[in-house]
Amino acid sequence: MNFKIPRGTQDILPGKVEHWQYVEDKARDICRRYNYKELRTPIFEQTELFMRGVGDTTDIVQKEMYTFEDRGGRSLTLRPEGTASAVRSYVENKLFGSPIQPTKLYYVGPMFRYERPQSGRMRQFVQFGVEALGSADPAIDAEVLALAMEFYRELGLKNLKLIINSLGDTESRNAHRQALISHFEPRISEFCSDCQARLEKNPLRILDCKKDKDHELMATAPAILDYLNEDSKAYFAKVQKLLNDMEIEFQVDPNLVRGLDYYNNTAFEIMIGGDGFGSITTLCGGGRYNGLVQEIGGPETPGIGFALSIERLLMALEVQNVTLPVNDQLDCYVIAMGEEAKVAASNISFKLRQAGLSTDQDYLDKKMKAQMKAADRFKASFVVIIGENELEKNVVVVKEMETGEQQEVSINDLTKFLQQKLIR
CATH class of the missing domain: 3.40.50.800 (Anticodon-binding domain)
Structure with missing residues (x-):
């Protein structure tokens, strides 16, 4: 019998694995300089963790998770992303009680999503991510964005675009939510079944729909920036000032919507321009999630983080003909x-x-x-x-x-x- 590798996975052979090691070492080095400490969590967790932490209206939870029952009848899931596991560990190990605050963590490891395999998108993929928990200071938002941008720049990537938006605080999001419901409800029957289900649960997710992205109502949908209260406006303005002070270029896109339910206030993506990338131009995404720790059973704790795919990073380096200084010589x-x-x-x-x-x-x-x-x-x-x-x-x-x-x-x-x- 001939055995073949499962679809959506890959063998990383000698000659290529050195490139992985180099970028992973670079990730660890930049986290050391920003004083983020490595966290390693289990590859599988209780299914309920991701349903609550990622959001049961997301495509990840509804369509993409690898879920199974163990011999004790417990529902377990291979982790589809790193934030929920990091927050679970933060709560379970009472890291909020440490005298060193905020808690600044990073991880590098495999994640699993049942997606259609394509260039830069695998069913088993490796994520590098950071999480900063315990501070509601806009300065740590700017720090997280700066870390991500510097990581890519130090590896030699060009044509990077930092796209930011504010999803606002709870009050702002509720006002925007009602505006979205009023906007889409009269014609919601023209949208896909997923969007119809999201109308009441999380209408913001409609804006992230790939099937209905060209529907005329998408272009005229209420923008979150028009519904920010004064506190949210001031917060977003401070983040932008800090980025300008660091001379980090960015663009504000009021249509940027992250795909996970737990984001609020700052949301961002790092994209890359140029030929050779096809439809996949987003390298990294993240944002602030001030309610997630409470959702997973911890105390009220603000947080912000990002995650990026190592596969997609290596693809971008190859497209831009960046040669990594990998030493593969034998002494x-x-x-x-x-x-x-x-x-x-x-x-x-x-x-x-x-x-x-x-x-x-x-x-x-x-x-x-x-x-x-x-x-x-x-x-x-x-x-x-x-x-x-x-x-x-x-x-x-x-x-x-x-x-x-x-x-x-x-x-x-x-x-x-x-x-x-x-x-x-």
Whole structure:
């Protein structure tokens, strides 16, 4: 029987995985600089967590979750996003009681959604996300947006567009909600069944509908910015001022609606322009969610965060021909000729690895010429050659592959010799 990988998943092979490691390391480094700490949560959670945390009117909950019953009859779901799990952990572990506030977290890990696979969109995908919990200061909104933008910029992406909007506080959202119901209700029968179901539950989600996006009522729908109260206007103005002070360019789009139910006040997306992206131009999305912690059983706590797809990021880097500075060179390749030399080669490799040098050797009894070709394929900086004659003299021949220069070095001095040569 031939087994094949499940649809919507991928194997990330050597040669490609190094790119993943590089961008994940970059994510961890920028979070270190912004003082966000890593959080690791289970890959599956109680289904109810996502129904309450993500929202039961969302496409994620209604159509895309991988849900199953365990042997105890409990309904569990592979996590479709990271925020609900992060907030659950925040509440369960009482991080709100820590003297260090706000609580600033990040995560990198696989998520699962049953979607139609396409370029940049997989059923198992990796998200990098951050969550800042415990502060209602507009400055932390600006910090989160700045972190996301700097992450992309430091990786070398161009033509980035930061799009922001305000969804307002509860009072503003309620006023907008009533306006949307009044706007859509007379002709709601012309919309898809999903939109009809959302009219009363969450009419804001109608604006995010892909099926009815070209309906004439979409273009004339009431804009949330027209319904912001004074507090919400002042909050949004402060966020914009902070971004301007940091010289981070942005555009205000009153039609921006995030797809999850828990957002309020600041909402944003980072998009990328140019040819080669098809219909997928959004790289990152997020916003403020001041009611989510209470929804999951915690105290009243403001929060803001974002999430982005590593797959989509790598696709954007490829489209823009950005070459990541991935070091896939081997420090040393050990070539042995003769049985006794092979025994010595294993010990030499062991010692070099102990000293922190990336080292490999032949395990297929190849001839000298074939071993040199192997060293070339590994992009080895140095080749260490040992045969019976060298073994008798307790030396090796070290060849620098870039210059072709070679010299005899005592086995006892080899590690120190290579370390000095490899100082970068």
